[in-house]
Amino acid sequence: MSRFWSAKVHELTPYVPGEQPKVSNLIKLNTNENPYGPSPKVLEALKAEAGDTLRLYPDPNADNLKQALATYYKVTTNQVFVGNGSDEVLAHTFQGLLKQDKPLMFPDITYSFYPVYCGLYDIEYVNQPLTDSFEIDLNQYPSENGGIIFPNPNAPTGRVLPLSEIRTLLERNSDSVVVVDEAYIDFGGESAIALVNDYPNLLVIQTLSKSRSLAGLRVGFAVGNPELIDGLERVKNSFNSYPLDRFAISGAVAAIEDHVYFEQTCKAIMDSRNTLTEQLQALQFEVLPSATNFVFATHAEWEASELAAKLRERSIIVRHFKQERIQNYIRISIGTNDECQALVAALREILT
Ligand SMILES: *Cc1c(COP(=O)(O)O)cnc(C)c1O
Numbered sequence: 205m206s207r208f209w210s211a212k213v214h215e216l217t218p219y220v221p222g223e224q225p226k227v228s229n230l231i232k233l234n235t236n237e238n239p240y241g242p243s244p245k246v247l248e249a250l251k252a253e254a255g256d257t258l259r260l261y262p263d264p265n266a267d268n269l270k271q272a273l274a275t276y277y278k279v280t281t282n283q284v285f286v287g288n289g290s291d292e293v294l295a296h297t298f299q300g301l302l303k304q305d306k307p308l309m310f311p312d313i314t315y316s317f318y319p320v321y322c323g324l325y326d327i328e329y330v331n332q333p334l335t336d337s338f339e340i341d342l343n344q345y346p347s348e349n350g351g352i353i354f355p356n357p358n359a360p361t362g363r364v365l366p367l368s369e370i371r372t373l374l375e376r377n378s379d380s381v382v383v384v385d386e387a388y389i390d391f392g393g394e395s396a397i398a399l400v401n402d403y404p405n406l407l408v409i410q411t412l413s414k415s416r417s418l419a420g421l422r423v424g425f426a427v428g429n430p431e432l433i434d435g436l437e438r439v440k441n442s443f444n445s446y447p448l449d450r451f452a453i454s455g456a457v458a459a460i461e462d463h464v465y466f467e468q469t470c471k472a473i474m475d476s477r478n479t480l481t482e483q484l485q486a487l488q489f490e491v492l493p494s495a496t497n498f499v500f501a502t503h504a505e506w507e508a509s510e511l512a513a514k515l516r517e518r519s520i521i522v523r524h525f526k527q528e529r530i531q532n533y534i535r536i537s538i539g540t541n542d543e544c545q546a547l548v549a550a551l552r553e554i555l556t
Pocket of ligand 1: 288289290291292315355359385387410411412413419423424
């Protein structure tokens with residue numbers, strides 16, 4: 205608290221990101237980073253960018269990146285918005301599209317940044333509970349709303365909805381914006397980008413942080429009707445003209461263009477996830493079905509907080525949320541095969 209802060213700052217409840225330890229001898233399975241490095245083509249592009257041109261501002265519209273995304277997703281460049289991580293794209297979306305007279309709707313258990321943006325931008329919201337099996341039930345969402353946002357697959361549960369259920373929601377909900385946050389879609393889901401030409405109120409947000417292994421570069425994007433994109437551009441150009449620097453633009457273009465590396469690494473992660481799920485089940489964990497690069501698991505005889513602490517003693521960090529309904533679950537990001545095997549060995553030791 206400080207008398208120099210505005211009243212608004214006093215009332216904020218900031219988001220708390222997962223730990224980024226300063227020591228390097230830990231197995232880090234707590235923030236859903238990709239265990240494989242970025243594509244070698246990204247590293248080449250970044251090296252090529254390190255030169256005299258850094259004295260110049262980057263392209264404020266990041267046209268090369270919008271073009272690469274539009275080509276890859278078979279849309280037009282005016283259907284694409286880019287930002288400094290999808291967190292920034294989300295922030296502009298909350299402020300520019302989801303702040304309405306009626307309340308915004310999102311799940312009770314979901315990405316914990318959503319209520320933080322609502323606090324920052326004074327957006328009223330109503331939580332819709334997940335089912336007992338931790339699924340989003342879009343049929344529950346009332347037709348009176350100022351907007352709807354949910355991750356698909358959801359975080360931190362990992363469960364995915366089929367596109368048909370999203371289409372059903374869009375068929376009955378045409379008067380407010382529906383945002384699908386697809387941070388994990390490349391690990392086994394079907395993208396709602398396929399629906400943007402049919403529904404002008406649909407905005408799909410993705411990130412290069414997870415499936416493209418570029419959490420450190422900070423690039424996210426949205427795809428939707430040009431009218432929605434235009435709204436986001438107005439917010440962005442009232443906030444920061446250059447949210448993506450020269451490295452971010454070049455590296456992101458190279459990542460989007462390297463289809464082969466992307467597909468290989470996503471497949472390796474999905475294979476490891478399936479193996480790890482079976483191994484956890486053999487250790488009497490209950491594991492929710494995951495379409496992401498993490499698993500959400502609970503053990504009948506052990507408290508999740510205790511398991512997380514004991515793993516930490518063995519230099520393995522996983523994520524534990526103190527929130528109601530999920531306080532007995534741990535979220536484990538999928539690492540390399542070696543990291544997953546080290547986790548299984550440590551759990552076997554703890555449990556027996
Ligand atoms: C990781 C994550 C993001 C944020 O991604 P950045 O692009 O790194 O900001 C957004 N939404 C969900 C659900 C996430 O898990």
